[in-house]
Amino acid sequence: MIEIELDGKKVEIVEGSMVMHAAEKAGTYIPHFCYHKKLSIAASCRMCLVDVEKMPKPMPACATPVTQGMIVRTRSDKAVKAQKSVMEFLLINHPLDCPICDQGGECQLQDLAVGYGAGASRYEEEKRVVAPKDIGPLVSMQEMSRCIHCTRCVRFGQEMAGVMELGMSHRGEHAEIESFVGQTVDSELSGNMIDICPVGALTSKPFRYSARTWELSRRKSISPHDSTGANLIVQVKNHRVMRVVPLENEAVNECWIADRDRFSYEALNSDERLTAPMLKQGGQWKTVDWQTALEFVANGLKQVSAEHGPASIGALVSPHSTLEELCLASALMRGLGSQNIDHRLRNADFAKADGVRYLGTSIASLSTLQRVLVVGSNLRKDHPLFAQRIRQAARRGCAVNVIDSVARDWAMPLATTLWAPSPVWVQVLADVAAAVALEKGVAAPVQGSATDAAKAIAKSMLGGERKAILLGNAAAHHARASSLLALANWLGEQTGATVGFLTEAANTVGAQLAGALPGEGGLNAAQMLAGSLKAVLLLNTEPEFDSAAGAAAAAALRHAKLVVTMSPFKANMAFSDVLLPIAPFTETSGTFVNAEGRVQGFHAVVKPLGETRPAWKVLRVLANLLDVPGFDFDSSQDVLNKVCGLPPADQTHLGQELLSNATKASIDLSAATSEPVVASIYALDSVVRRAPSLQLTADAKAAATQEVAA
Numbered sequence: 109m110i111e112i113e114l115d116g117k118k119v120e121i122v123e124g125s126m127v128m129h130a131a132e133k134a135g136t137y138i139p140h141f142c143y144h145k146k147l148s149i150a151a152s153c154r155m156c157l158v159d160v161e162k163m164p165k166p167m168p169a170c171a172t173p174v175t176q177g178m179i180v181r182t183r184s185d186k187a188v189k190a191q192k193s194v195m196e197f198l199l200i201n202h203p204l205d206c207p208i209c210d211q212g213g214e215c216q217l218q219d220l221a222v223g224y225g226a227g228a229s230r231y232e233e234e235k236r237v238v239a240p241k242d243i244g245p246l247v248s249m250q251e252m253s254r255c256i257h258c259t260r261c262v263r264f265g266q267e268m269a270g271v272m273e274l275g276m277s278h279r280g281e282h283a284e285i286e287s288f289v290g291q292t293v294d295s296e297l298s299g300n301m302i303d304i305c306p307v308g309a310l311t312s313k314p315f316r317y318s319a320r321t322w323e324l325s326r327r328k329s330i331s332p333h334d335s336t337g338a339n340l341i342v343q344v345k346n347h348r349v350m351r352v353v354p355l356e357n358e359a360v361n362e363c364w365i366a367d368r369d370r371f372s373y374e375a376l377n378s379d380e381r382l383t384a385p386m387l388k389q390g391g392q393w394k395t396v397d398w399q400t401a402l403e404f405v406a407n408g409l410k411q412v413s414a415e416h417g418p419a420s421i422g423a424l425v426s427p428h429s430t431l432e433e434l435c436l437a438s439a440l441m442r443g444l445g446s447q448n449i450d451h452r453l454r455n456a457d458f459a460k461a462d463g464v465r466y467l468g469t470s471i472a473s474l475s476t477l478q479r480v481l482v483v484g485s486n487l488r489k490d491h492p493l494f495a496q497r498i499r500q501a502a503r504r505g506c507a508v509n510v511i512d513s514v515a516r517d518w519a520m521p522l523a524t525t526l527w528a529p530s531p532v533w534v535q536v537l538a539d540v541a542a543a544v545a546l547e548k549g550v551a552a553p554v555q556g557s558a559t560d561a562a563k564a565i566a567k568s569m570l571g572g573e574r575k576a577i578l579l580g581n582a583a584a585h586h587a588r589a590s591s592l593l594a595l596a597n598w599l600g601e602q603t604g605a606t607v608g609f610l611t612e613a614a615n616t617v618g619a620q621l622a623g624a625l626p627g628e629g630g631l632n633a634a635q636m637l638a639g640s641l642k643a644v645l646l647l648n649t650e651p652e653f654d655s656a657a658g659a660a661a662a663a664a665l666r667h668a669k670l671v672v673t674m675s676p677f678k679a680n681m682a683f684s685d686v687l688l689p690i691a692p693f694t695e696t697s698g699t700f701v702n703a704e705g706r707v708q709g710f711h712a713v714v715k716p717l718g719e720t721r722p723a724w725k726v727l728r729v730l731a732n733l734l735d736v737p738g739f740d741f742d743s744s745q746d747v748l749n750k751v752c753g754l755p756p757a758d759q760t761h762l763g764q765e766l767l768s769n770a771t772k773a774s775i776d777l778s779a780a781t782s783e784p785v786v787a788s789i790y791a792l793d794s795v796v797r798r799a800p801s802l803q804l805t806a807d808a809k810a811a812a813t814q815e816v817a818a
Contacts, residue, residue: 109122143156146363154194158180161179166186201236202253238284246293247293268297312370315350319351329694335610335614337702340355340365359472368789382676385398387404420641422446422449426793432747438622439731447629455656456785472497474494476501481509483511483580486580486786538775541553575606618700689717690722693710697744699752709745790805
């Protein structure tokens with residue numbers, strides 16, 4: 109540790125730190141634009157000039173290393189005069205459009221101009237103008253004349269997103285930030301550039317000119333999409349979601365969110381929202397009141413149960429639903445005498461699990477890994493924020509090893525890649541196990557061949573200290589998923605690596621805890637979607653898009669006597685008999701359990717749209733009409749405590765006694781007969797599928813093209 113004097117106070121700081129870091133530790137604010145705690149140091153804006161004793165001129169705090177006994181003054185006449193001079197230069201070419209700027213009210217330049225700007229400008233020449241550019245449907249570059257060349261966006265692309273999509277061209281007053289030869293910005297994390305831009309040069313296209321920041325209420329929430337459980341601030345005006353930005357949580361999402369977390373809110377205000385219950389009568393949809401709809405459902409379920417038995421009723425539930433909704437759906441099915449409930453809609457292996465499938469380590473630990481083996485994952489697209497953490501680990505020297513079926517752009521350096529068709533992944537992992545066994549002189553768990561690639565992965569995973577084996581969405585949905593897990597567990601034991609699933613959805617872990625799985629003699633999702641049921645309850649899911657059965661699911665469900673869809677959207681209309689409008693995550697309270705087992709509760713941020721109701725309330729009333737006991741709850745918290753058996757959710761982390769990736773499955777080396785089904789990045793759930801801007805991205809268009817080709 110080194111001790112310096114900062115504005116008369118003694119500050120101890122780690123050797124190699126900059127003056128800016130010491131100021132942050134001391135709680136002293138130094139004005140800056142280009143500096144960002146998560147990015148490399150550029151020292152390009154010079155706004156952070158400070159007075160360092162024995163230095164002939166002011167020094168940039170962000171790029172000046174501390175030395176023992178250094179004396180720094182941030183508010184001396186010398187420092188303030190230098191900062192004011194820099195501000196004068198920054199404002200020379202800045203357009204005077206604060207009244208119409210989307211950044212107005214939260215603009216760093218605006219704030220610092222108040223303290224460091226002059227009352228009048230000495231500059232009389234014409235201001236420079238930068239031509240607007242189109243870089244895609246999410247980020248707007250219409251006002252690049254505002255840019256102060258801090259290069260935060262450039263560094264974010266290089267360092268966090270892993271793709272340098274923006275750069276600075278030309279020099280002097282002709283310098284400008286732009287994409288390469290008119291290309292679009294297609295990173296799955298691109299929206300973060302909007303947040304880190306300090307001057308409003310990069311703004312949100314969907315939000316553009318729709319509200320002023322001081323008109324917006326700010327409310328905390330949790331992302332309902334992938335299993336990161338990203339913390340959000342949802343901004344609201346007139347009971348309408350207007351914008352979503354990250355809420356900083358170092359343990360989960362740091363200060364970033366993925367684009368689908370940021371822009372999916374558009375679907376919440378779309379014309380596809382279901383705002384009142386609907387019944388299909390004579391092939392025509394009619395809007396009805398809640399009493400009529402619920403009585404129709406209750407009578408229909410009673411009739412099916414009487415004619416065909418309770419085992420003819422089943423529920424297919426989405427792992428994007430809240431813990432409370434999943435607990436009540438499970439309790440309702442069991443109360444009716446049915447064991448048919450499942451959330452594993454895209455799975456092909458339904459072997460009974462011995463524990464709760466989860467990440468196997470903390471999310472934060474991904475940033476400090478030294479070795480990692482990722483099996484069956486398009487990591488960058490399936491889990492953008494996990495990929496970002498592993499990318500940081502790779503920048504620090506982590507060896508990233510991959511087993512997958514297709515060579516993809518991971519936007520990070522890869523140590524060893526082993527590309528093989530998905531049906532033979534078990535054999536490929538057995539080969540790695542054989543190589544590890546050979547290296548350690550132990551018996552391999554099954555017959556394998558220590559190929560050169562397998563030996564390279566084995567050697568890598570036997571080195572280092574902090575290691576993880578991560579099974580992706582394609583591995584979880586694989587027909588031999590249990591065998592893959594069994595081999596991964598053996599490798600974890602031999603190499604000292606943690607073993608876990610990246611887990612697909614916001615509440616995949618929660619769905620397992622809620623018991624949204626078939627009981628003794630119950631049908632799994634594949635069996636239910638094959639047409640085995642007479643009455644089906646669909647909670648927050650569209651089987652045609654959310655299941656491995658695909659279009660065949662719709663055909664099978666047409667044969668059921670009663671199909672009830674509970675959704676925020678007009679979904680499943682081709683084969684449903686009843687549509688019940690339930691609240692999306694912004695209109696209900698609930699709980700998600702993310703990949704690492706972190707329990708995160710959230711509240712509604714806007715009033716339910718139209719006649720929409722929270723799903724837990726709909727399930728409660730339905731159970732009461734069906735005379736199922738034990739459904740008297742006053743709040744979602746009541747459900748969480750009494751049915752789910754969990755304490756009040758407030759960043760609680762579940763203990764290892766509740767989470768386990770153990771398996772007793774035998775290893776089947778035979779090739780699988782089907783390919784695993786994995787949703788593309790902007791088709792993961794019903795909300796992102798209906799977000800117009802996300803569907804205009806290059807990723808969404810590429811996925812649509814592949815579907816047409818298939």
